[in-house]
Amino acid sequence: MILDKIIRQKRLTIEKEKMKMPLHRIFSILEEGRQPLDFKRVLKNKSGLSIIAEVKRASPSRGVIREDFNPLDIARIYHQNKVEAISVLTEEDFFQGSSQYLSQIRRGTDIPLLRKDFIIEPYQIYQSKALGADAILLITAVLSIEELILFQRSAKEIGLQCLVEVHNQKELEVALEADAEIIGINNRDLKTFETDLETTADLMKKMPKGKIIVSESGIHTREDMKYLESLGVDGVLIGESLMRADSIGDKIRELRGVGD
Numbered sequence: 001m002i003l004d005k006i007i008r009q010k011r012l013t014i015e016k017e018k019m020k021m022p023l024h025r026i027f028s029i030l031e032e033g034r035q036p037l038d039f040k041r042v043l044k045n046k047s048g049l050s051i052i053a054e055v056k057r058a059s060p061s062r063g064v065i066r067e068d069f070n071p072l073d074i075a076r077i078y079h080q081n082k083v084e085a086i087s088v089l090t091e092e093d094f095f096q097g098s099s100q101y102l103s104q105i106r107r108g109t110d111i112p113l114l115r116k117d118f119i120i121e122p123y124q125i126y127q128s129k130a131l132g133a134d135a136i137l138l139i140t141a142v143l144s145i146e147e148l149i150l151f152q153r154s155a156k157e158i159g160l161q162c163l164v165e166v167h168n169q170k171e172l173e174v175a176l177e178a179d180a181e182i183i184g185i186n187n188r189d190l191k192t193f194e195t196d197l198e199t200t201a202d203l204m205k206k207m208p209k210g211k212i213i214v215s216e217s218g219i220h221t222r223e224d225m226k227y228l229e230s231l232g233v234d235g236v237l238i239g240e241s242l243m244r245a246d247s248i249g250d251k252i253r254e255l256r257g258v259g260d
């Protein structure tokens with residue numbers, strides 16, 4: 001399965017990164033580091049849905065999504081159009097991302113940034129902070145509950161927030177047991193690549209009160225937004241439909257229903 005392949009490759013990449021930038025050097029950067037921004041607050045403090053807009057060049061299911069790809073320009077457009085946060089894909093081999101995109105975008109914008117990658121080792125948590133992330137994605141499907149608890153704790157210690165991703169009831173139970181505060185419901189089935197907003201509808205029925213919920217993937221229209229809002233989610237994570245838009249600004253206005 002593709003996820004196993006991604007994780008295998010990720011382990012190799014992490015080993016190389018550790019050689020280039022050992023943990024003690026990351027720690028010395030962090031000492032003089034900035035204070036992270038409050039990702040959770042921007043998701044919660046809004047009457048409509050908050051938008052986390054993703055900088056995503058390619059994906060294993062779609063190939064290259066956007067040819068004319070300048071990550072900083074895209075981030076600036078997102079920022080100008082007042083999205084609540086930006087997600088930056090940093091995975092290189094399957095999504096054509098880069099950690100450089102994250103640090104570039106950090107220097108160019110001052111809204112919360114989510115590092116979107118496959119985090120499987122504590123090293124990557126410290127690295128994320130050094131790159132300028134405010135929050136990280138933790139994917140329940142690739143972590144044990146022990147790792148999930150430990151990684152959330154390590155992130156918190158250095159001021160990073162975690163978006164904990166689930167796709168089914170079993171994963172949701174694990175996330176809740178690990179006391180995740182911000183839960184991302186991924187509408188995409190990573191085995192078939194199909195997206196279905198009913199995943200969010202199903203899991204919302206099992207959600208305890210007080211969690212902050214982000215619906216992820218496969219969100220394309222104003223109708224999708226209205227539907228998710230009616231389910232009571234706090235925010236949405238949108239990549240492809242923004243990246244394919246001729247005018248990203250127009251697409252954001254359409255999704256928000258500006259002028260309806």
Ligand SMILES: O=P(O)(O)OC[C@@H](O)[C@@H](O)c1c[nH]c2ccccc12
Nearest residue numbers: 186216217218219237238239240241
């Ligand atoms: O491009 P979409 O369908 O709008 O999806 C965005 C985002 O949810 C998706 O990129 C994503 C969700 N979880 C992930 C984990 C790893 C990589 C990518 C993802």
